[in-house]
Amino acid sequence: MSSAQTPLHKVRGMGSAHSGTGHFWHERVTAVALIPLSLWFLYAMLGLAGTSEVTALQFLAHPWNALLMGAFVCFSLWHAYLGLQVPVDDYVTTAGAKIFLMLVIRFSVIATGATCLFAIVRIAAL
Amino acid sequence: MADNPQRPAAANRPLSPHMTIYRWPVTMMTSITHRITGGGMAVGMIVLAWWLVCISNGPEGWQSFHAIWDTPLGLLMLFGLTWCLVYHFLNGVRHLAWDLGYGFDKREAERNSVIIYALSILGALAVFGAVWTGHAGYLQ
16 A cells, blocks of 8 residues: 655654664664773773772873773763663563653763763862 | 354464573573673673772772772672673674674574673683783783
8 A cells, every 4th residue: 555655754753662763873883982992991990900099090180091981981871871771662561660760771871970970070180 | 152262272372482492592692691781881880980989089989999899799790790891892793793784694693602602701701810810900
């Protein structure tokens, strides 16, 4: 049966998920960004293991390291935000529980990110 | 009221998917593990926030973090988080390869599932091995 809808109109309608490919795409973009950032994070954590707080403070106070840690935190939490939504979408069927869990995920991610970024700025300003 | 002849048959026939009688394909295991390790690292981000706040509090903060995490249970949890990172990293790269259309063949996907499990455990052991053999702490 033919439809009067144009392909663009069908895409804009976005079906029962109420969104297009944005979630999928952002998940991939953050994943790609996290490849080098995770390797840097591992390098930093290994390099700081067994050292003192003076070493950690000096390392994180360096502008490049502060920026990289900030980027790692932001991309990780953005990626986590998108990823944590998927099991909720898959397994939670009631609208109320779904909205509640989505809000918990959103607020937790924002709180964790704000805490990390504040600590990074505080270390750089020490 | 006439009996519905289909009802008993419908109740007795095997329903699919029957999770409990399925032989779990290894790719299903890797998919579930990817979600679990992702969730684990989301919790790990709270530990990272904790660590950063403790460092920003100076020597007392550093000691308070170590008092909790430099313990057998703390190190076990950190080892778990390390494995989560290594596994999610390796399997994530494989997901990106799949998105580009590589390695989606059934046999190939099953084989590199096993490889990813092995490499992730070896990688996590290598990270902790580097610390215990004195190869870490090079930023001192």
